[in-house]
Amino acid sequence: MFRRHFLQALPLAAAAVSTVPKGAFSQAVGGGSKTLVAYFSRTGNTRVIAYQIRRAKDAALFEIDPAVAYPEDYEETVAQARRETASGYLPPLRASVRQVRQYDAVYLGFPIWGMTAPPVIRSFIRTHDLSEKAVYPFITHGGYGLGNSIDVVTSLAPRAHLKPVLSMEADQERQTLEQVRGWLDG
Ligand SMILES: Cc1cc2nc3c(=O)[nH]c(=O)nc-3n(C[C@H](O)[C@H](O)[C@H](O)COP(=O)(O)O)c2cc1C
Known part of the structure; x- marks a missing residue:
């Protein structure tokens, strides 16, 4: 059932909308490094x-955050993410990396959402020029693999130099919920 939820066709086309609130720039922590770690994590x-x-890597660190946080509730987040991905919505980011051009390498981290990259990752790539940079994706998932997330990265940043991907299975909220459901149902 979980798999069926996430195997729906997910369009890559994204609406051209402003994804960073005006004036919301933020310096990545660790200025001076040529390596940036940019990640989203729920x-x-x-x-x-x-x-x-x-x-x-003694790298600068930047947390990718939506301007409006996703719901705390897992199921609500799943539903919202599914809607956003299906419509190609690019959620505005809370902040943006100032002068991303100073970095030669970008480690880009995110969880798999609905068998793809979360909408905020699309927003991030669309609003930061990763051309000619070495991009190292590091991705966690709940056991269903990378889906089309690497295609998302390469299609939105076609001039980036894609490096080997770290893909790791990790805990997922759904398993917790299923165990709790079993306990509640006695
Ligand atoms: C909205 C949502 C959708 C998810 N979709 C998938 C999925 O399609 N496939 C999968 O293997 N895991 C899926 N997961 C599980 C996460 O990818 C996994 O738990 C990940 O390690 C979470 O990383 P984080 O703790 O950095 O947020 C999903 C989790 C959420 C919250």
Whole structure:
């Protein structure tokens, strides 16, 4: 059932909308480095990896955040993400990396949502020029693999130099909910 939820066709076409509120720029933490770690994480799995990369590479760190946070509730987030992905909506970001051109390498981290990259990752790639940069995706998922997420990255950043991908299975909220449901149902 989980798989069926997420295997719907997901259009790559994205509406051309402004994805960063005016004036909302933010310097990545760790200025001076030529390596940037930019990541989105809802429950922390991807964040753990982001911090390890930052330490190992002495990289600048930037958290990709939607201007309006997703709901705390998992099912509501799944429903919203599905709607946004299906319509190609690009959620505005809370902030943007100032002068992304100073980085030669970008480690781009995100969880798989609905068998693809979350809408905020599309927003991030659309609003940051990754051309000629080495891009290292690091991706966590709940056991269903990468879906079309790498196609999303390469289609939105066709001039980036895609490097080997880190793909890791990690805990997912759905399993927690299923266990709790079993307990509640006795
Ligand atoms: C809205 C939503 C959709 C998800 N869709 C998938 C999916 O299609 N396939 C999958 O394997 N895991 C899916 N997951 C599980 C996450 O990819 C997985 O738990 C990931 O490690 C979460 O990373 P984070 O803790 O950095 O947010 C989904 C999780 C959420 C919240």
